[in-house]
Amino acid sequence: MRLSPYIAYAKKCFLGRSAYRFDHIMDIISTCMQFFIFCEIYKALYGGSSEIDGITMPMITTNFVLAMGLNAVFYPDDYFLPNKIWDGSIATELLRPISFKGRMIAENLGNALFSLIFHFLPVLIIAVLTVGVSAPASAVMFLLFLLSAALGFGVLWAISFAVQMTAFWLINIWSLITIKNVFVNVLSGSMIPLWFMPEWMRGVLDFTPFSSIYFTPVQIYLGQLSYGEIALKCAVQLVWIAVIYLVGDILWKKGQQKLVVQGG
Amino acid sequence: MINFENVSKYALNNVSIHIPKGEIVGLIGASGAGKTTMIKLSCGLLAPESGRVYTLDKNPVLNRKLYKNNISTFIAGVPLLCHDDTVSQGFELIRNMYGIEKTEFHKRYEKLSEQLDFGKYESQSVKNLSLGQRMRAELGAALIYEPKLLLLDEPNVGLDENGKSVLCEILTERCKNGMTVLMTSHDMSGVSKMCGRIALLDGGKLVFYGSEDNLRSRYAPIDVMRVKICGNIPDFEDLPLKKYFVQGDILTLSYNSNHITSAEILKLILRQTSVSEVSIRKPSLESIISQLKKGGYYELY
Structure with missing residues (x-):
């Protein structure tokens, strides 16, 4: 498999994003505003106490800046396939000599790289300068955080991939995508740090893919997990990627079959 | 194939x-x-x-x-080139996808862009092109990997x-x-x-x-011949003509070209009189198809 067409697509996506500068600056501002509002709410909730249940305010802010930052980076285009089914261009895509899934990943990675550099980093810098963000627990933990964050992206991508594939049957999946995003935002800790979820809820969440998207990397970053736990959590991430991807892939194959039998 | x-x-x-x-x-x-x-x-x-x-x-x-x-498939209304790309970016992407060598691709591109005349707007993005311009570029895209x-x-x-x-x-x-x-x-x-x-x-x-x-x-064998004659009106009694009529010195004949050739008719006319102008009209494909649709020509067979 030649990589150069995929790199070309990734590059195209990366450069495409830089064309809409105003929108992009607004994105950064919106993330910062969200971040500040959440920090203020928690400051008020803490009401001057230095910690609640062993969770300190800097941990909260660090959780928010990492989760929201990653949320900005992890933004797979949920409408990649639905749009192509909608306008019929899925036909030409299938007749191209490159893998459609490969192209999808390439475009999402191009997007993610752009967001990492021009969205996450500015937000991080602003957060460090204003509210303050804890340093990573150690250099090793930071590297493990990066690894786990990459795996988290994999989980999120797989979810988006699987949800998109339903467009072969449902055509308009706006509502499904919205529900997915609500689940991701609420259950993955980017709105409410999962520390504050009731014990039973956290137990349940451990069995869903959502907590492994943002919360696992954040915990690693803060040094809350032992090496054994990190290995386990990363393995859980890998399992989720594999399982959800496989489900998506089955839908993908069935979807193509449906396209060939019933037409697009 | x-x-x-x-x-x-x-x-x-x-x-x-x-x-x-x-x-x-x-x-x-x-x-x-x-x-x-x-x-x-x-x-x-x-x-x-x-x-x-x-x-x-x-x-x-x-x-x-x-x-x-x-195989190259081109379906009108289904774009081959990305909307956001300029024409030349779109082609570069195709080159990359099909793994065509650069100088070879350039040679083909030069030729196609000159023939289909999309070279002059190659730096415009596809979404800004008119329908005809876009079709030219897209046809080029369908043809370029031979x-x-x-x-x-x-x-x-x-x-x-x-x-x-x-x-x-x-x-x-x-x-x-x-x-x-x-x-x-x-x-x-x-x-x-x-x-x-x-x-x-x-x-x-x-x-x-x-x-x-x-x-x-098979479906539209009727030809129409218009002859401008100088002299007597010739006699066609033996010929299998569909119909003929005379208007001044212009003779209009229609006949089944499966049964008689125009050369035979002309030979007969020239034997009896002299001719200054001849035109033969065969039905266009368009009229055959529209007649077929109406069922008009079927009755011949």
């Missing part, structure tokens, strides 16, 4: 057809007759309900990957006269080098100009498949 064996799908009903290598085959018929379905069946975008389709001796649905470099088989669904939409004749030239030239084309079109003069064979679909059935001359002699 393409073989349909008793294929049924949507409107198509038990269609069998063989499209030989190096031929330009024009698929014509009213909207909804199943033309696009045939194109999609040929490239494997659709699977037949019953019967079999072979493209390059293989089942196109199962071997889609294999074909990707051999496929063995080209499937075109209404390639003439939005093209001006010059564009149509250029497309005709390119396809004719390519087919001499072994490319095969299956195209649908509503532009009968274009079909008549370039297609060696015509496949006529009506109500999902293949009602005719063969050359245009063949079609004419």
Whole structure:
């Protein structure tokens, strides 16, 4: 498999994003505003106490800046396939000599790289300068955080991939995508740090893919997990990627079959 | 190149057809007759309900990957070039995708962009182009990787006269080098100009498949001859003419060209009188098709 067409697509996506500068600056501002509002709410909730249940305010802010930052980076285009089914261009895509899934990943990675550099980093810098963000627990933990964050992206991508594939049957999946995003935002800790979820809820969440998207990397970053736990959590991430991807892939194959039998 | 064996799908009903290598085959018929379905069946975008389709001796649905470099499919309204890209970016992406060597690609691009005349707006993005401009660029995109088989669904939409004749030239030239084309079109003069064979679909059935001359002699053999005579009005009693009438010195004759040739008629006229002008009109493909649709020419046979 030649990589150069995929790199070309990734590059195209990366450069495409830089064309809409105003929108992009607004994105950064919106993330910062969200971040500040959440920090203020928690400051008020803490009401001057230095910690609640062993969770300190800097941990909260660090959780928010990492989760929201990653949320900005992890933004797979949920409408990649639905749009192509909608306008019929899925036909030409299938007749191209490159893998459609490969192209999808390439475009999402191009997007993610752009967001990492021009969205996450500015937000991080602003957060460090204003509210303050804890340093990573150690250099090793930071590297493990990066690894786990990459795996988290994999989980999120797989979810988006699987949800998109339903467009072969449902055509308009706006509502499904919205529900997915609500689940991701609420259950993955980017709105409410999962520390504050009731014990039973956290137990349940451990069995869903959502907590492994943002919360696992954040915990690693803060040094809350032992090496054994990190290995386990990363393995859980890998399992989720594999399982959800496989489900998506089955839908993908069935979807193509449906396209060939019933037409697009 | 393409073989349909008793294929049924949507409107198509038990269609069998063989499209030989190096031929330009024009698929014509009213909207909804199943033309696009045939194109999609040929490239494997659709699977037949019953019967079999072979493209390059293989089942196109199962071997889609294999074909990707051999078949180029162009369906009007389904973009080949990305909307956000400029024309040249779009082509670069195609070069990359098909792994064509740079200098070779450049050579082809130069030629196509000159022929189809899209070079002058290559730095504009595709979404800003007019329909005709976009069609020219997209046709270039379909042709640039030199496929063995080209499937075109209404390639003439939005093209001006010059564009149509250029497309005709390119396809004719390519087919001499072994490319095969299956195209649908509503532009009968274009079909008549370039297609060696015509496949006529009506109500999902293949009602005719063969050359245009063949079609004419079968469904519309009536030619019309107008002769300006100087002198006596000749006598035609023996000839199998459909009808004739005289208006001043102009004689209008219609006859079945399967039964008598124009040369024979002319010879007879010249034996009796002298002639200053002759014109012979054969029915155009367009009028044959529209007559066929009405059922007009069927009554001849």
